[in-house]
Amino acid sequence: MKKIIYTISVIVLIAVAVLILILNKKENQKKADLASEVSTAIFVQTQVVKKTSIDRNFLSNGVVEPIHELSFVSDVAGRVVKIFKEEGIFVKKGEILATVDDEMFRADFKASKAAFLAMKTDVERFNNSYKEGGITDQQLESIKTQLVAAESRYISSKRRLEDTKIKAPISGVINKKYIEIGTLLNPGARLFDIVDNSALRVWLNVTEKQVLSLKKGGEIRITCDAFPNEQYTGEINYISVKGDRSFNYPVEVVLDKNQVKELKPGMYVNARFDSQIAEDGILVPRSAISGSIKSAKVFVVDNNVAHEREIVIGDLIGKEVEVLSGLKSGEIIVTAGLINISEGVKIKTE
Numbered sequence: 001m002k003k004i005i006y007t008i009s010v011i012v013l014i015a016v017a018v019l020i021l022i023l024n025k026k027e028n029q030k031k032a033d034l035a036s037e038v039s040t041a042i043f044v045q046t047q048v049v050k051k052t053s054i055d056r057n058f059l060s061n062g063v064v065e066p067i068h069e070l071s072f073v074s075d076v077a078g079r080v081v082k083i084f085k086e087e088g089i090f091v092k093k094g095e096i097l098a099t100v101d102d103e104m105f106r107a108d109f110k111a112s113k114a115a116f117l118a119m120k121t122d123v124e125r126f127n128n129s130y131k132e133g134g135i136t137d138q139q140l141e142s143i144k145t146q147l148v149a150a151e152s153r154y155i156s157s158k159r160r161l162e163d164t165k166i167k168a169p170i171s172g173v174i175n176k177k178y179i180e181i182g183t184l185l186n187p188g189a190r191l192f193d194i195v196d197n198s199a200l201r202v203w204l205n206v207t208e209k210q211v212l213s214l215k216k217g218g219e220i221r222i223t224c225d226a227f228p229n230e231q232y233t234g235e236i237n238y239i240s241v242k243g244d245r246s247f248n249y250p251v252e253v254v255l256d257k258n259q260v261k262e263l264k265p266g267m268y269v270n271a272r273f274d275s276q277i278a279e280d281g282i283l284v285p286r287s288a289i290s291g292s293i294k295s296a297k298v299f300v301v302d303n304n305v306a307h308e309r310e311i312v313i314g315d316l317i318g319k320e321v322e323v324l325s326g327l328k329s330g331e332i333i334v335t336a337g338l339i340n341i342s343e344g345v346k347i348k349t350e
Contacts, residue, residue: 044337044347046301047285051329054281054322056213057274058315060204060251064224064267067254068196070170073188076100076163080183085192087177091168097192100185102164109157116154119147172196197265200255202234204271205248209315214239214273220253221272224263232259234271282327283320288335289313298327299334299341306334308343 078100085097126143129135176193179185202222206214214236222232238252253271255263263269284298291297296313299306311326327333334341341347 042337042340042345042347044306044334044341044349046332046347046349047288047335049282049284049327049329049331049333051280052283054279054283054317056210056279056315057272058206058210058317059270059272060206061268061270062202062204064200064202064255064263064265064269066172066195066197066265067199067201068170068172069265070172070194070196071190072169072192072194074166074185074191075187076105076160077186078102078105078164078184080179080181080185083177083179083181085168085174085177087174090173091171091194093168093171095168096165097168097174098166098179100164100166102161105157105161105164109154109161112150112154112157116147116150119143119150123147166191168192168194170194170196171198195265199257200263200265201237202253202255202269202271204251204253205244205246206251206273207315208243208247208249210273211239211243211249211251214251218273221274222253222255222269223272224267224269226267227262230262232256232263281314282323282329283317284323284327284333285335286316286319286321287338288333289321290338296321299338300327301332301334301347304346304348306341306343306345306347 081099081101083098085091085095091097123143126135126140130137130140172194173196174192175195178190178192185191216236216239218236220234220236222234224230224232232255234253234255236251237254240250243249288298289296290299291310293313296311297308298311300309301307309326312324314322314324316322334347337347
């Protein structure tokens with residue numbers, strides 16, 4: 001009897017031990033599977049997609065330019081004999097800047113003037129003779145033609161003589177002088193660069209979407225890195241009716257001349273265009289976008305699995321990108337760690 005009880009006890013102990021081993025094996029397998037799953041999941045940062053109010057304010061940049069700038073060239077050939085204005089001097093329109101040797105031009109002018117006056121006298125005499133029947137119609141027309149030619153030579157010589165006095169075509173400051181006394185000029189030779197900085201302007205480029213919100217006369221805020229504590233205002237003076245090859249539209253902004261005394265042509269400035277229109281839309285961080293602008297993609301998280309999805313993007317607003325289609329509120333997207341994930345990869349948020 002004791003032997004039977006002992007045998008049964010041993011069998012029970014063995015069965016309990018086997019059962020414990022089986023249970024421990026299952027638990028260990030679960031832990032191993034969990035550890036394997038955790039080790040294969042990739043850590044990323046995510047963000048819940050939300051609709052937000054989007055203002056259409058945007059920035060553009062450009063370089064300050066004078067309202068007028070002229071590279072002045074010579075109309076006459078000759079040697080410079082006098083220079084009246086130097087670099088940095090303000091000149092008024094029509095003021096004499098330099099003179100060219102005019103001896104030959106003056107002699108030619110006197111000769112052409114004398115020939116013209118003599119021809120006028122001859123025409124008057126021929127007219128009187130024609131009335132009396134002394135000359136034919138052909139002779140009268142011939143002398144009149146000669147008068148026209150003489151007048152043309154006279155006007156041309158007068159203009160060439162006047163051109164020996166080189167005059168400022170616009171008012172402004174002489175920024176650069178290219179001649180010295182004794183310089184031999186030919187027509188088209190550079191003389192002076194004249195800058196009219198009585199008013200300043202900035203040329204800016206805006207996108208095809210941004211240009212739709214602009215109107216001539218609109219006020220623009222201008223800042224300059226050289227004067228970080230100052231802010232200036234400008235007015236849209238011109239909006240191009242045609243975009244360039246980059247689909248940008250040039251816009252001219254004229255600065256308020258009462259505010260820009262310290263600004264100088266050539267300075268780099270930023271222009272802020274304020275829109276009165278605010279819209280609801282979806283913005284996502286730039287870091288969430290993969291692919292190109294025309295084929296943008298994001299990774300959407302579903303049950304801790306990343307799925308690649310194509311989206312259509314709009315404007316860049318600060319560090320975020322407007323999503324026109326492809327996402328909806330409440331979805332979760334990956335915003336950091338894109339380099340390590342692909343379609344169907346399990347992910348884990350930090």
